[in-house]
Amino acid sequence: MVKIKRALLSVSDKTGIVELAKVLQDFDCKIISTGGTNKVLKEAGIKVTDIQNVTGNSEAFGGRMKTISFNIESALLFDREKDREEAKNLNIEPIDMVVCNLYPFAKVKKQNAGFETLVENIDIGGPTMIRAASKNFKYVVTIVDVKDYNTVSKEMIENNGSLSYETRFKMMRKAFNHTADYDALIATTMDEQAGKRSLRLAFTDGKKLRYGENSHQEGYFYREIGAKKSLANMKILHGKELSYNNLADIQSAVDSVKYLNRFGCAIIKHNNPCGLAEGDNQREVFQEAWNGDPISAFGSIIAFNKPVDLNTVEFLNLNNEKKRLRKFVEVIIAPEYTEDALEYLQFHKNLRVIEFDPQESKQNFEIKYLSGSLLMQDCDEKLYDKLENVTEEQINLVSEKELIEFGIKAMRQVKSNSIIIVRESGINSLQLLGMGAGQPNRLISTKLAIKKARENMKKEFDFFVQKTEINSDGHWELYEKDQFSKSILVSDAFFPFADNIELAAESGIRKIIQPGGSIKDKAVIKKCNELGVAMVFTGIRHFKH
């Protein structure tokens, strides 16, 4: 424990400084302070020594020289054991606490200050004090964050004016993180001013995961320093530890539902949404997302964009006597759960239940880390530039707008080449019916999407037939044609040839959304006209790799 006998207070943000000084004074701690801080403390009736009496120099050069001096830095830096005699001989009296926040470089930057103002707001004396005191944390405590005043005051009160090693070490680490952040911002800002781009990213609270993408890889999860919206804010309400792959999939899951307006549900497998639905009834939406790929949905990661109730999660059949009828999933994410829903989900011991609002997920940019280098880009937030009918047959852009937008949102989350098929299903809900992901050849993505859509339609047809016991002869073909004709096929990039159109038309698809922009657009449009297909150009490609 170190008794705080002498403290140096020099803050640009005066919040809470008087209260802290009062605590210090109560323990007979002498207070040294600089210009503005001095004034505030004196007005509050606190006894302060002006820093000039310690430095031996007046404030000089328009405030550029206030604290830096042999006396102040010695008082912070000298070893209280080894250097005791030397300090005495040099008349250096120890300072045990530095409370300092730096010139508000970040703030003036945000206010788009000019170059001169930016430079003037580079603090020199502050970081010197902070770094000196922190280096000597064995004897000195450094406080750089207003939020720490309370805990420090409390600890002093509990310990008759002393602070523990743990606190001093913690504050020291905070201080070096603070000066690192400060100089990072100065460095990137000055580079920017010179027309150079540099980038500094900082993460903390690293948590070792059981392993990385695979068990022979180590994996870690960090929180970004300063990020208010963060996946790291999620609350695990139930279930075992999240894995590396879970976390990556959770991001895809929340991204898949966060842009949906009504009840939304996304089902993620291997980082792609294999199920997605939006509608007015959450239980129905869950069911329709699930039916997008009921095989892959087993072991998936599922996100909802609205609070979840019991009726919805009962779809999982977790307490069914027949184990094979229970739907096993890895993770469920929702902004909230009703009490009974949460209780129900706990039927499954291993299921991770996460409380997190997809709206609280925000990336300022996307990055891809390469060998000794980095790609960075804006997030893909724009849906389309235009919706333009380019064929003789037309898509009704008013009545179909919701489905078109849902389709683009679904396609945008699927890895390229991505082709998806969406339809209106059930009572006014929208469903991802089939998706083709990650293929080097667009034609194969189209085939995959159509095949999956057909499979899903066949399943629902068979279910209907079984239930009604009608004679199904010939009806399947009719049902298939009808469903495909009402669906929309969405492509993430333009079609380089007309073969995709032929394939889609053959299955009965009559509506296609794609960016356009190929040199073969004319041939593609011609093929649509030949085959009676309506096609809309959006003007925007949505690659995602």
Place this chain on the structure above:
Amino acid sequence: MVKIKRALLSVSDKTGIVELAKVLQDFDCKIISTGGTNKVLKEAGIKVTDIQNVTGNSEAFGGRMKTISFNIESALLFDREKDREEAKNLNIEPIDMVVCNLYPFAKVKKQNAGFETLVENIDIGGPTMIRAASKNFKYVVTIVDVKDYNTVSKEMIENNGSLSYETRFKMMRKAFNHTADYDALIATTMDEQAGKRSLRLAFTDGKKLRYGENSHQEGYFYREIGAKKSLANMKILHGKELSYNNLADIQSAVDSVKYLNRFGCAIIKHNNPCGLAEGDNQREVFQEAWNGDPISAFGSIIAFNKPVDLNTVEFLNLNNEKKRLRKFVEVIIAPEYTEDALEYLQFHKNLRVIEFDPQESKQNFEIKYLSGSLLMQDCDEKLYDKLENVTEEQINLVSEKELIEFGIKAMRQVKSNSIIIVRESGINSLQLLGMGAGQPNRLISTKLAIKKARENMKKEFDFFVQKTEINSDGHWELYEKDQFSKSILVSDAFFPFADNIELAAESGIRKIIQPGGSIKDKAVIKKCNELGVAMVFTGIRHFKH
């Protein structure tokens, strides 16, 4: 221009300091210096003022106090115009140059120094000088890198002892980047010492790309600060600017070939290798990689692991009169090109020709940036834990080892769920014959891989028939069975059910490599035994998303 009349030299690394001081002396620049630097300079016959004569204080507290003083920092910080009078009154004489490198915190850290040594190696005086001088760069130059001594000396010689604004500004930016790096390392190291993980990444030389993954996204490419092996080191020998997607694909391309021992070639489309081959003849290897997916290969990114000659690149047919016979690709990467190969490649105006050795690509880790957070992991470098025959039929682990390892290397680069089929082809070369990538359902990946392999075999069969004009009746089925039986199917993760085995066996595949580890392993092995399939477990999963 600022004439350098007085310089402060204080370096822990003494390299080149004497030469620099001599230049300074030639221009009658007064030199102030600290302990060790002082000694070296004096021994070289250079006139130096000891810093104590400027600070007015002796070095104190075991060297913790050397430079920090009102006098030194004032001499660096005061405004040469506004504060001229004040400085004169305070007897402050300007210092126009600081040459300083910091206590070698990084070095002692690398040497696994203990906590006390680490803390002792936190430099306080150095950063103070550097930051003060840099803030006042309008009048002062700061040199923190030995590599800059030469350029600065040269500029002084050219300008009669003066340095330009550009140089001072540049050095100032370098200095703040340096202190930012320095405190970043201290912060993360101290966190580490407290059992906390933090992570700070720094990138520079950011280049604005035409756009990001899509044209409505802004995109940038940065070099990692301090990275020796970097994709940013590549040389563009020919062709237009690289795009965001090109750069991401180049990483996949070099990763795909860097682990191959003989001539290797990878063909990348949408971040997956759709073609990969290894062998003794580069031209043949190129051809076999291409034939892995000759449709997707158009517009692809291609990497070689060895210097490329004319014979190899002539496979592209770039100067063929018939335009449709020319093979258009986006990017070619190789460690070197023969002169005639490079000349040949320039037949295509837009083709980017990149000189880069895949061996010069190294990632220390992989990261995935999520909302306000980050996933970090080791790279997936290990091929397998074991090669264990688990079925009655056995794979010869000696004669087939090369093909097995090639297969795992190919599979490891393909997005999950990934199933690939490889075979020995041509004269002792290995080929990726079919791949299924990025599917939520493993069965579909298997189907895709088999389908592509069959397509490729059919093409070569038809070509052979056409060439030889033999009667092909019934021969195709024989050829297909024969080729499949010699191929190996590799899965990135275990098979959860036996259905994949049935599918593979049905097509004629007789050899399967997979990690094993499913609760259904027994059933899967039983199915292999029933169907006469040999299966080897590797013990290692290779997810890649």
